Amino acid sequence: MTNIIEAVHVNKNFNGRSILSDVSFSIKEGSINGLLGPNGAGKTTMIRLLNGVINPNSGTMKVMGYDPKSEGDEIRKRAGIVTESAALYHDMSAWDNLVFFSKIYNAYDPKRISYLLDQFGMNDKKDQLIGTFSTGMKKRITLAKALLHKPSLLFLDEPTNGLDPEGINDVIHYLSRVNAEEKVTIVICSHVLHQLETICDSFLFLKNGRIIEEGTRSELEDKYLKEIKLLVETGLKPENRQTYMGHVYERKEADQLEFTLGSKEDITPLLSGILNESWVHSCEITNRSLEALYFKIRGEDHE
Ligand SMILES: Nc1ncnc2c1ncn2[C@@H]1O[C@H](COP(=O)(O)OP(=O)(O)OP(=O)(O)O)[C@@H](O)[C@H]1O
Numbered sequence: 001m002t003n004i005i006e007a008v009h010v011n012k013n014f015n016g017r018s019i020l021s022d023v024s025f026s027i028k029e030g031s032i033n034g035l036l037g038p039n040g041a042g043k044t045t046m047i048r049l050l051n052g053v054i055n056p057n058s059g060t061m062k063v064m065g066y067d068p069k070s071e072g073d074e075i076r077k078r079a080g081i082v083t084e085s086a087a088l089y090h091d092m093s094a095w096d097n098l099v100f101f102s103k104i105y106n107a108y109d110p111k112r113i114s115y116l117l118d119q120f121g122m123n124d125k126k127d128q129l130i131g132t133f134s135t136g137m138k139k140r141i142t143l144a145k146a147l148l149h150k151p152s153l154l155f156l157d158e159p160t161n162g163l164d165p166e167g168i169n170d171v172i173h174y175l176s177r178v179n180a181e182e183k184v185t186i187v188i189c190s191h192v193l194h195q196l197e198t199i200c201d202s203f204l205f206l207k208n209g210r211i212i213e214e215g216t217r218s219e220l221e222d223k224y225l226k227e228i229k230l231l232v233e234t235g236l237k238p239e240n241r242q243t244y245m246g247h248v249y250e251r252k253e254a255d256q257l258e259f260t261l262g263s264k265e266d267i268t269p270l271l272s273g274i275l276n277e278s279w280v281h282s283c284e285i286t287n288r289s290l291e292a293l294y295f296k297i298r299g300e301d302h303e
Pocket residue numbers: 014015019037038039040041042043044045046191
């Protein structure tokens with residue numbers, strides 16, 4: 001897979017204060033990427049640099065083969081951006097908003113507008129005023145707006161802010177569909193980690209303007225999760241109160257045991273052993289969430 005974004009030794013200062021320092025990373029075409037970090041880490045600044053809205057103090061970037069510093073227009077023609085402030089006109093209908101923005105993007109195509117409204121489940125509301133929509137409905141129209149010109153790259157800055165769990169699931173679902181169907185590469189900035197774990201192929205962790213870690217979920221797991229907590233719903237009653245088949249366990253509920261294992265390779269033999277003696281209704285790795293990884297990564301960064 002080719003890289004659609006490359007950033008090499010990028011530095012950005014505001015008023016003499018370093019906001020991004022020595023940031024280097026690449027993003028593969030067709031992937032979904034989480035740009036993670038606490039408030040103020042520099043995520044939005046990075047997105048603005050990649051779109052050529054602001055320039056770096058030093059370093060080089062290539063986005064879809066273009067240099068954001070001198071060819072920002074070419075990038076913005078081919079990229080969609082969803083920010084919190086991405087405005088829609090509240091006194092215009094969903095349809096009229098999309099027509100208006102598609103004309104600005106020079107991409108007016110009623111079929112595309114209908115298609116997007118359909119994809120986002122908003123076709124039956126197309127004639128309603130945006131001002132009457134819930135936050136989740138506005139978010140869907142904002143996403144449709146960002147996709148009007150069939151971008152190759154989509155930047156999303158905190159796309160789930162203000163949404164309830166159902167709205168968050170909807171957005172995640174739409175994004176994975178857009179990625180699969182239109183082959184759009186997606187970069188999502190967020191500080192809410194657990195929402196991203198199901199859809200991102202790889203992650204970049206930013207802290208105090210520096211990349212402190214990057215990789216795919218499994219690369220990060222291999223590096224940071226040295227032990228596995230496996231919660232098993234089973235009728236097993238081990239004779240030994242502390243260990244079973246050499247693995248330490250803790251009883252969590254009457255029918256739940258949590259085992260501490262050295263690696264994923266221990267799971268199959270453990271479950272076979274349990275199944276020889278009793279039933280198993282479910283099992284789950286409990287320390288594998290992105291949140292757990294994130295804190296582990298931050299904990300191991302001693303800058
Ligand atoms: N135009 C600007 N002028 C001066 N300082 C700025 C400017 N834009 C951003 N900053 C500062 O840069 C730092 C990083 O901001 P940025 O918005 O990139 O962080 P972020 O990771 O997106 O945070 P959040 O999750 O809160 O959106 C902050 O300390 C912010 O105050």
